[in-house]
Amino acid sequence: MRLASLSILSFFFFELQCGESARILGVFPLAGKSVNILYNRLMKGLADAGHDVTLISSYKNKLPIVNGSYTDVVLTGFTEDYEALLNRGHFLDAHEDYPISAVNDYFNYFLFIWNNTFKHPNVRKMLKTSQKFDIVLTEYFWNDCLEIFAHIYDCTVVMFTSMGGVNPWVNDRVGNYLQASSASHFFMLGDYSKGMTFIERIHNLAYYLYDYYHKYFVIIPGNNAILQHNFPNPPDVSTFYEKISIVLLGSHSSLRQPIPLAPNMVEIGGFHLDPPKKLPKDIQTILDGAKNGVIFFSMGSHVKSSDFSEEKRKIFLNVFMKLDQIVLWKFEDDNLPGKPDNVHIRKWLPQMDLLAQPNIRLFITHGGYGSLQETIYHGVPVLTIPCFADQYNNAYLAVQLGYALKLSYNDKNFNEDTLYSLIQELLNNPQYRENAKTRSRLFHDRPMKPLDTAIYWIEYAIRNKGAPHLRLSALDIPFYKLYNIDIYLFFILKLSYCEAQFVPVQNILAPLKFGNVVTIQNGTMWE
Numbered sequence: 001m002r003l004a005s006l007s008i009l010s011f012f013f014f015e016l017q018c019g020e021s022a023r024i025l026g027v028f029p030l031a032g033k034s035v036n037i038l039y040n041r042l043m044k045g046l047a048d049a050g051h052d053v054t055l056i057s058s059y060k061n062k063l064p065i066v067n068g069s070y071t072d073v074v075l076t077g078f079t080e081d082y083e084a085l086l087n088r089g090h091f092l093d094a095h096e097d098y099p100i101s102a103v104n105d106y107f108n109y110f111l112f113i114w115n116n117t118f119k120h121p122n123v124r125k126m127l128k129t130s131q132k133f134d135i136v137l138t139e140y141f142w143n144d145c146l147e148i149f150a151h152i153y154d155c156t157v158v159m160f161t162s163m164g165g166v167n168p169w170v171n172d173r174v175g176n177y178l179q180a181s182s183a184s185h186f187f188m189l190g191d192y193s194k195g196m197t198f199i200e201r202i203h204n205l206a207y208y209l210y211d212y213y214h215k216y217f218v219i220i221p222g223n224n225a226i227l228q229h230n231f232p233n234p235p236d237v238s239t240f241y242e243k244i245s246i247v248l249l250g251s252h253s254s255l256r257q258p259i260p261l262a263p264n265m266v267e268i269g270g271f272h273l274d275p276p277k278k279l280p281k282d283i284q285t286i287l288d289g290a291k292n293g294v295i296f297f298s299m300g301s302h303v304k305s306s307d308f309s310e311e312k313r314k315i316f317l318n319v320f321m322k323l324d325q326i327v328l329w330k331f332e333d334d335n336l337p338g339k340p341d342n343v344h345i346r347k348w349l350p351q352m353d354l355l356a357q358p359n360i361r362l363f364i365t366h367g368g369y370g371s372l373q374e375t376i377y378h379g380v381p382v383l384t385i386p387c388f389a390d391q392y393n394n395a396y397l398a399v400q401l402g403y404a405l406k407l408s409y410n411d412k413n414f415n416e417d418t419l420y421s422l423i424q425e426l427l428n429n430p431q432y433r434e435n436a437k438t439r440s441r442l443f444h445d446r447p448m449k450p451l452d453t454a455i456y457w458i459e460y461a462i463r464n465k466g467a468p469h470l471r472l473s474a475l476d477i478p479f480y481k482l483y484n485i486d487i488y489l490f491f492i493l494k495l496s497y498c499e500a501q502f503v504p505v506q507n508i509l510a511p512l513k514f515g516n517v518v519t520i521q522n523g524t525m526w527e
């Protein structure tokens with residue numbers, strides 16, 4: 001009897017120790033389909049690990065939850081707004097650069113979304129309950145105001161980013177300042193792996209300086225204005241920097257140029273990828289019948305290939321007609337006039353499962369970061385047709401890493417000859433597939449599965465109530481100190497003074513009290 005109650009007691013004790021479930025709030029209002037796949041998969045992963053998750057997002061969860069709990073706070077109406085934006089369709093008109101006007105357009109659109117998030121009745125309802133949370137997760141898109149949830153629930157923030165490569169805005173949030181001399185800014189399109197010329201470095205530095213201006217004069221005031229509009233006496237968003245404990249990067253070192261990461265930045269790229277499932281029968285039949293292999297063509301969820309210009313559509317069809325391969329095209333209309341026999345269209349295709357098929361010879365894609373991770377997961381070479389936003393950066397990087405070729409949608413050389421020769425080069429030169437396989441090996445070679453890594457660090461931040469010991473002190477230093485501008489100025493002024501007064505230059509150092517200069521005799525140093 002005594003023994004039994006003891007073991008029941010110890011059972012409860014054990015449960016509390018090991019099975020502690022946390023209350024996790026995800027705030028991911030952006031309605032883009034591809035990013036929501038990531039948010040949804042991350043939150044499901046946390047629920048499956050036994051946590052109680054609540055997700056503020058534009059979609060309802062459809063994944064099976066096997067443990068913990070999953071509550072949706074759906075931002076109804078957001079997907080419709082987003083679709084309307086997409087249908088205005090200027091994505092295909094974007095050109096291969098990042099004009100400042102585009103930055104402002106994006107920012108204003110984002111502000112509109114964050115503002116509407118706070119106004120949304122479902123969010124208002126949630127805020128009125130006495131619910132508590134142990135941690136807040138968000139994705140960073142110039143949305144410091146969303147961290148107000150961590151202020152309201154008095155908890156820490158784990159920040160996620162779905163972008164690959166160098167993300168200067170996320171680096172800024174944790175003081176991971178990179179050298180503008182060697183780390184090319186997100187806005188610098190091209191291959192700078194071998195360094196930048198003088199002019200390129202001027203451009204690069206100008207982008208870093210622009211970010212500084214944009215942060216203090218646009219992002220912070222814009223976010224503060226939203227909070228003031230929606231909450232009584234909100235804190236200044238600058239104080240939220242202290243709330244960030246861990247940054248989860250959706251990238252991976254196998255798919256970007258090497259750069260330093262702060263100790264609280266963790267890579268979890270590929271966490272959303274699950275082992276491939278069986279293909280639908282009709283698709284499997286097409287693949288089985290393709291003697292010369294299959295080319296898979298999909299432009300992702302933002303750009304519809306049914307919106308291609310008449311001219312571009314003809315170019316694709318005429319080139320595909322000349323190929324020995326079968327082409328599987330994610331095409332969003334019922335019919336495609338002039339479609340040759342070797343081309344099959346579907347409104348939707350299981351991308352991840354298709355890329356796993358051994359007779360997929362080539363993937364033609366817009367080059368979203370998620371798609372490139374999927375293709376590298378399976379080691380398939382790529383022709384990227386970037387259209388907008390980070391797709392250009394991703395495409396340059398993929399070419400640089402040797403597993404892809406690139407032809408921008410608005411490239412002036414986009415014609416039948418170029419498209420045909422790029423496809424032939426990718427099909428016939430084995431180096432692209434070899435490089436894709438090499439990257440694939442690196443992508444898989446990790447100490448822990450990326451979803452487990454994400455869960456570990458989120459639980460770490462909960463257990464330790466943040467991670468202030470991982471926070472870089474660079475965050476607290478003003479700009480002029482961070483870059484030693486005051487010291488350079490001091491030297492320049494001193495030098496010009498010495499020059500004018502004919503004072504020996506050594507005297508510049510005198511006031512610094514370095515101590516006496518010791519002449520070291522040969523061989524005495526280590527004695």
Ligand SMILES: *[C@@H]1O[C@H](CO)[C@@H](O)[C@H](O)[C@H]1NC(C)=O
Nearest residue numbers: 018019020021048049050067
């Ligand atoms: C379910 O969650 C509990 C914590 O609440 C955890 O201990 C357990 O391992 C989880 N089960 C599975 C199958 O992950």
Ligand SMILES: *[C@@H]1O[C@H](CO)[C@@H](O)[C@H](O)[C@H]1NC(C)=O
Nearest residue numbers: 111112115116222225226229
């Ligand atoms: C937020 O939305 C309200 C009403 O829709 C509007 O009046 C206000 O100007 C918006 N705030 C910002 C900072 O955009």
Ligand SMILES: *[C@@H]1O[C@H](CO)[C@@H](O)[C@H](O)[C@H]1NC(C)=O
Nearest residue numbers: 518519520521522523524525
């Ligand atoms: C130091 O070593 C160099 C070469 O080894 C020699 O020429 C020189 O005389 C030495 N100086 C002293 C102070 O011993």
